[in-house]
Amino acid sequence: MPELKMAEAPAVKPAAAPVLAVQDLQAWYGESHILHGINFHVNAGEVVTLLGRNGAGKTTTLKSVMGIIGKRSGSIRFENQDIIRASSDRIARMGIAFCPEERGIFASLDVRENLLLPPTVRPGGLSLDQIFDLFPNLKERLTSQGTKLSGGEQQMLAIARILRTGARFLMLDEPTEGLAPVIIQQIGHTIARLKSEGFTILLVEQNFRFASTVADRYYIVEHGKVIDGFANSELSANMDKLHTYLGV
Amino acid sequence: MQALYAQLLVGLINGSFYALLSLGLAVIFGMLNIINFAHGALYMMGAFCAYFLLNIAGINYWWALLIAPIVVGIFGMILERTMLQWLSGLDHVYGLLLTFGIALIIQGVFQNYFGSSGLPYQIPDALRGGMNLGFMFLPIYRGWVVVFSLVICLATWFLIEKTQLGAYLRAATENPTLVRAFGINVPRMITLTYGLGVGLAALAGVLSAPINQVRPLMGADLIIVVFAVVVIGGMGSIMGSIITGFALGVIEGLTKYFYPEASNTVVFVLMVLVLLVKPTGLTGRAA
Numbered sequence: 295m296p297e298l299k300m301a302e303a304p305a306v307k308p309a310a311a312p313v314l315a316v317q318d319l320q321a322w323y324g325e326s327h328i329l330h331g332i333n334f335h336v337n338a339g340e341v342v343t344l345l346g347r348n349g350a351g352k353t354t355t356l357k358s359v360m361g362i363i364g365k366r367s368g369s370i371r372f373e374n375q376d377i378i379r380a381s382s383d384r385i386a387r388m389g390i391a392f393c394p395e396e397r398g399i400f401a402s403l404d405v406r407e408n409l410l411l412p413p414t415v416r417p418g419g420l421s422l423d424q425i426f427d428l429f430p431n432l433k434e435r436l437t438s439q440g441t442k443l444s445g446g447e448q449q450m451l452a453i454a455r456i457l458r459t460g461a462r463f464l465m466l467d468e469p470t471e472g473l474a475p476v477i478i479q480q481i482g483h484t485i486a487r488l489k490s491e492g493f494t495i496l497l498v499e500q501n502f503r504f505a506s507t508v509a510d511r512y513y514i515v516e517h518g519k520v521i522d523g524f525a526n527s528e529l530s531a532n533m534d535k536l537h538t539y540l541g542v
Numbered sequence: 543m544q545a546l547y548a549q550l551l552v553g554l555i556n557g558s559f560y561a562l563l564s565l566g567l568a569v570i571f572g573m574l575n576i577i578n579f580a581h582g583a584l585y586m587m588g589a590f591c592a593y594f595l596l597n598i599a600g601i602n603y604w605w606a607l608l609i610a611p612i613v614v615g616i617f618g619m620i621l622e623r624t625m626l627q628w629l630s631g632l633d634h635v636y637g638l639l640l641t642f643g644i645a646l647i648i649q650g651v652f653q654n655y656f657g658s659s660g661l662p663y664q665i666p667d668a669l670r671g672g673m674n675l676g677f678m679f680l681p682i683y684r685g686w687v688v689v690f691s692l693v694i695c696l697a698t699w700f701l702i703e704k705t706q707l708g709a710y711l712r713a714a715t716e717n718p719t720l721v722r723a724f725g726i727n728v729p730r731m732i733t734l735t736y737g738l739g740v741g742l743a744a745l746a747g748v749l750s751a752p753i754n755q756v757r758p759l760m761g762a763d764l765i766i767v768v769f770a771v772v773v774i775g776g777m778g779s780i781m782g783s784i785i786t787g788f789a790l791g792v793i794e795g796l797t798k799y800f801y802p803e804a805s806n807t808v809v810f811v812l813m814v815l816v817l818l819v820k821p822t823g824l825t826g827r828a829a
Contacts, residue, residue, distance in 0.1 A: 360723050386725030398720040402712040410706065411713055412724035459725070 319368040329516040342496045343505040346515035352498040361385045391456035394468040399440040407434040416460035446477035547678040553795020558691030562746040563768040568783045569611025572715040573735040576637035582761025583645040588747025589756045611741035614714035618740030651756035659757040660755030747794040770813040775825020
């Protein structure tokens, strides 16, 4: 595969400050209190994975960062700006891109329209050619209706379209869910490739075997709180704990 | 035969108005999830706007075709910002009641000042007279209304189905939250969409002014049939609204020729049949 070239490297990073810092994040769906004080951070160039059981609050955490949960409190700082009060369109334009669990492929748009939908928020996004290098399948399906693609192709489309925007901070919600092993492998390669290109990635996964192939650090989410965290190098030492947390 | 062609032409003209109005209703319903009962009143405002422009400011028909939709569109956007936006996420009934109330207020205000009789609006000089087509006499203005409406309908279809802006609109109709999370200002798009739908109604009002006169209740009479057209066509498709609008106008015209007694009810009979067989409408998608 040809080398991916970014038109512009990420701007000068503050050495100490993390790209994303979340402190005491609380969130509500209507009356129900879902997040009870989430604390974590993501440094530039890292792949950080939120692990936890179904309903622990992982997806709600991503949605809170994206600004699509109605009621939230605490502090979410992205590149040293507090975004807890910002609208989701503003957050997106600051350079955060979100790939939802349900993938969100639009049925009334064809593949090309789906791919071109998210507007460019910063210079330096991947070109269409670079995207087709990563996901050759998409090139052949450009005129198909978005939802006519297979599950794996839809997942690739969902990731591909946020790579075009120039956002350098990606949030991927269970990108491997329900996919065949060979597709999971391809998505793993893609994430590794993006990381080597300097993207910062916040991943939500149930499948920690997959996560362990790409992640630098882990946080464990349970009952709306971050209850533990460790680096990938400490994974084997934490295996027993992890099995208890995840109930596997 | 002359009479048949004449009724067909009347049908096509009514169909033009049905198409322009149901197109706007479908676009508004898609984005705002609101059944816009104020549509008829805004159509009437378009006609009055043309009337005021001509009689107060001396601005002619051609400029009115441009200015009236913009003025009424801005009025609609103010309605959306100040009132309709607060109804998002609520049951359809709220939007229906609010827009119906708005329609009654607008019509009441105009009736208060202008009564119920029609004000004349002259056909512009360039479109006066007629052409003998051999098999029938075609008043030029009526031919113009049909052709111009068709062009506007197809342009709207192109805008929504074939452009990037239209892709935003279709995507936001499906999943506004996600489209917003991609960095698109969806609330502003909703306001503009309402302005577009309402502007189409006002444009239909201007086109109608020389044919039907300018009356405060001109929209109230028409909108009932337009809602039947929308029910028959279904809310799902832009092209569906256009085709159903023209087709039902023609069917109405044909009924006027073959069985005049049924001409006012044929659309509603069709509506009942469609509801029985395919409740989502001919081109509609299941909700």
